[in-house]
Amino acid sequence: MSRRPSLDLLVDVLLVAVAAVWGASFVSAKSLALETGVPSAVALRFLVAALALGVICAARRERMPRGRGLAVAVLLGFSQAAVIGLETWGVHLTSATNAGLLISLALILTPVLESLAARSWLPRSYFVAAVAAVVGVALLVSDGGLRMPTAGDALVIAAAVVRAFHVTASARLTRGRRDSTLAVVLVQLIVCAATASLVAGAELPAAVARLDGRGWANVVFLGLMCSVFAFVVQLWAVRRTSATRASILMGTEPVWALLVGILLGGEIVGTVGLLGAALIVAASYAGQAIERRHRERVLEPPVVVPVVVRSTDSAQA
Numbered sequence: 344m345s346r347r348p349s350l351d352l353l354v355d356v357l358l359v360a361v362a363a364v365w366g367a368s369f370v371s372a373k374s375l376a377l378e379t380g381v382p383s384a385v386a387l388r389f390l391v392a393a394l395a396l397g398v399i400c401a402a403r404r405e406r407m408p409r410g411r412g413l414a415v416a417v418l419l420g421f422s423q424a425a426v427i428g429l430e431t432w433g434v435h436l437t438s439a440t441n442a443g444l445l446i447s448l449a450l451i452l453t454p455v456l457e458s459l460a461a462r463s464w465l466p467r468s469y470f471v472a473a474v475a476a477v478v479g480v481a482l483l484v485s486d487g488g489l490r491m492p493t494a495g496d497a498l499v500i501a502a503a504v505v506r507a508f509h510v511t512a513s514a515r516l517t518r519g520r521r522d523s524t525l526a527v528v529l530v531q532l533i534v535c536a537a538t539a540s541l542v543a544g545a546e547l548p549a550a551v552a553r554l555d556g557r558g559w560a561n562v563v564f565l566g567l568m569c570s571v572f573a574f575v576v577q578l579w580a581v582r583r584t585s586a587t588r589a590s591i592l593m594g595t596e597p598v599w600a601l602l603v604g605i606l607l608g609g610e611i612v613g614t615v616g617l618l619g620a621a622l623i624v625a626a627s628y629a630g631q632a633i634e635r636r637h638r639e640r641v642l643e644p645p646v647v648v649p650v651v652v653r654s655t656d657s658a659q660a
Contacts (some may be wrong), residue, residue, distance in 0.1 A: 354580045355631070356648055358592040361573045361580075366599025368569040369434060369442075370607060375561040376435050383550035384565075386539035389424075391533040391566030396575075400529050408522040408530060414529045415516045420534025422509040423574070428539065429502035436495025443484040443597040445499040447477050452507035453590035454634075460515055466637055472630030473591065479626055480597050482619025510590055514581040524582070528574045585638055591630045598623050 375384040400407075408416050436444050450473050458464045517527065540547060554562070581589045597621045605612060612620075 347581055350583065351635070353588060355585050356613050357576045357594060358580050358589055359595060362559065362593045362596040363599040364568050364573050366596045366601075368565060370603055371564050371569075372431055373434060373559040375558060375565065376431060378555075378558050378561075380511050380543075380546055380551035381428075381432050381435050382543035385424075385428055386536065386543040386547055387534035387550070387562045388565040388570060388655055389532055389539050392561055392570035392574075393529065393536045394573050395567055396525065396529045396654055398534055399571075400525050404444060405443060405523045405527065405529075407526045412522040412527070413530065415520075417532035417534055419509065419513055419516070419527075421538065422505060422512065422532035423536045424535040425501055426506045426541045427511055427535065429505060430499050430532050430541075431503055433495045433498030437493050437627045437646050440497070442499045443480060443600060445496055446503050446506075447480040447594060447597060448500065448503040449506045449510070449596045450476055450572065450590060450654050451477070452504060453510050454477050456507055456511040457514070459619075460511060466633060469630055469633045469637065472626045472633060474629065476591065476594055476626035479619045479622030483601060483616050484619070497652050502651070507590070510577075510581065514589070517578060524575060524579050528571070528578055531574065532570065565593075585634060588631055588638075591627050591634070592593050595621065595623060 372384065372388075373389070378384075379387065399405075407413070430442075430446065433445075451470075454465055454469065454473060544551070577589065577593075601612060601616065601620060
């Protein structure tokens with residue numbers, strides 16, 4: 344009982360760390376894609392990630408999933424590859440303004456999907472918080488002004504939809520199973536690496552030959568931090584919390600992307616953008632609290648009050 348609050352805090356901190364890493368990934372992914380092309384950038388990211396996690400799993404002698412567990416891991420690998428591929432293509436073709444707004448649609452889609460799957464609808468107050476978070480994203484990314492949607496915007500919307508399905512499926516299909524988290528993620532990374540390498544084709548070796556020091560730094564960051572660390576933490580966390588809670592905490596990703604843009608990219612954010620960032624943080628905290636209370640209320644067994652029945656003889660005595 345006493346461990347639960349500390350475990351919840353650890354899950355929250357790690358999920359926010361994932362959001363921070365993914366927020367920083369936009370700069371690296373865009374830079375790498377410009378140097379190698381999008382398919383090769385995605386392939387290199389997953390090849391490095393699969394190699395690194397493969398070494399870790401071998402050293403720890405992790406047992407690879409089998410049967411249904413292996414099938415689930417492969418399925419999640421394809422959905423993860425679709426998320427990253429669509430997101431990378433989308434960011435490459437659209438502005439960070441529109442991409443940051445559109446990817447946040449996963450905040451709305453994930454709780455809806457999880458509620459439908461669990462047949463336990465979240466309270467209206469949660470959706471108020473989720474909408475407030477999206478409004479915050481809109482304020483944050485529209486500080487420089489929106490423009491007409493493009494093909495890149497459509498790809499980011501598709502990435503948000505697939506991400507919502509992926510997070511929900513990860514929670515429901517892996518919870519309760521004893522498969523190693525590291526091994527499950529390794530299978531996902533192998534599937535992602537194979538798929539991306541197949542798409543890149545003959546361009547991949549040429550892209551590797553063109554990489555300079557900065558390019559390799561981007562590959563290592565995207566492979567180790569944004570893939571190995573983030574995917575392992577995400578799967579570990581959703582096994583111990585809900586997909587909705589994970590989604591709203593990782594929904595602070597646009598704020599971290601903004602901070603990285605300011606510190607490393609020299610971007611200037613006005614009052615409207617800062618207001619949006621504050622709204623995202625506040626709405627995420629409120630939504631997480633609402634969802635936790637609802638989950639505890641639904642899962643908590645009813646309190647049975649014992650009733651003492653006195654016999655007639657004892658009453659007369």
